[in-house]
Amino acid sequence: MMLPVPPAMRASAAKSPPPMKTVVRRIKFESELDLAFGERVAERAYGQKLLSCIQCGTCSATCPLSHYMDYTPRKIIAMTREGFKDEVLNSLTIWLCASCYSCQVQCPRQIHITDVMYALKREAIARGFYPAHHPIPVLARSFYERVFAQGRNTESRLLITLYLRTNPLVMLREAFLGFHLWRKGRLSLKKESIAGRKDLRKMLNAVEHGKKEEPL
Ligand code: SF4
Numbered sequence: 001m002m003l004p005v006p007p008a009m010r011a012s013a014a015k016s017p018p019p020m021k022t023v024v025r026r027i028k029f030e031s032e033l034d035l036a037f038g039e040r041v042a043e044r045a046y047g048q049k050l051l052s053c054i055q056c057g058t059c060s061a062t063c064p065l066s067h068y069m070d071y072t073p074r075k076i077i078a079m080t081r082e083g084f085k086d087e088v089l090n091s092l093t094i095w096l097c098a099s100c101y102s103c104q105v106q107c108p109r110q111i112h113i114t115d116v117m118y119a120l121k122r123e124a125i126a127r128g129f130y131p132a133h134h135p136i137p138v139l140a141r142s143f144y145e146r147v148f149a150q151g152r153n154t155e156s157r158l159l160i161t162l163y164l165r166t167n168p169l170v171m172l173r174e175a176f177l178g179f180h181l182w183r184k185g186r187l188s189l190k191k192e193s194i195a196g197r198k199d200l201r202k203m204l205n206a207v208e209h210g211k212k213e214e215p216l
């Protein structure tokens, strides 16, 4: 005799099964690591102290953004030192770091954590390892392009470029606020520029191309 199936069970049986998750290996073998990576980053971030990290976690505790990071600053230091190159270069942490230097000031080993973040960011940019539409690298690049072209930034134009390159829908949402600020004279669309733009470009070109860094 067949037993009646309760309605709740009938409904769940009718639903399609959850998609099968891909099985991935979550550890790395030593042979897959870049064991000299930590030393190379340390050289670029002012000193070998990076290698002396005691994993006390003070940097993560003091970091105002660690709650949003995929790897806390303590983990970034540990992973860099151990050679997890791809993981740190692909992490969001390096883009979320606001360069506030709080971790660096508090570190009992005086490790230049903020400079490590900068070194990793530069390397990620050089390798194209950054999220294409993430606002932080887009903002940094757009800011530089405007300064390069005009010698000065126009906030309203920078914002428009940022929204267009990341999420144009946000621009629509903020349009009313922008209009309100413009009407009150708090936001100008007038392009700002300086007189010696050619000289500035020469200087920026010299900085950008004069000191090419070797890949890490
Ligand atoms: S505060 Fe310094 S020593 Fe402590 S975990 Fe962070 S980097 Fe390492």
Ligand code: SF4
Pocket: 059, 062, 063, 064, 065, 066, 073, 096, 097, 098, 099, 100, 101, 102, 103, 104, 113, 114, 117
């Ligand atoms: S410099 Fe970056 S990593 Fe260090 S505390 Fe500030 S935001 Fe966090």
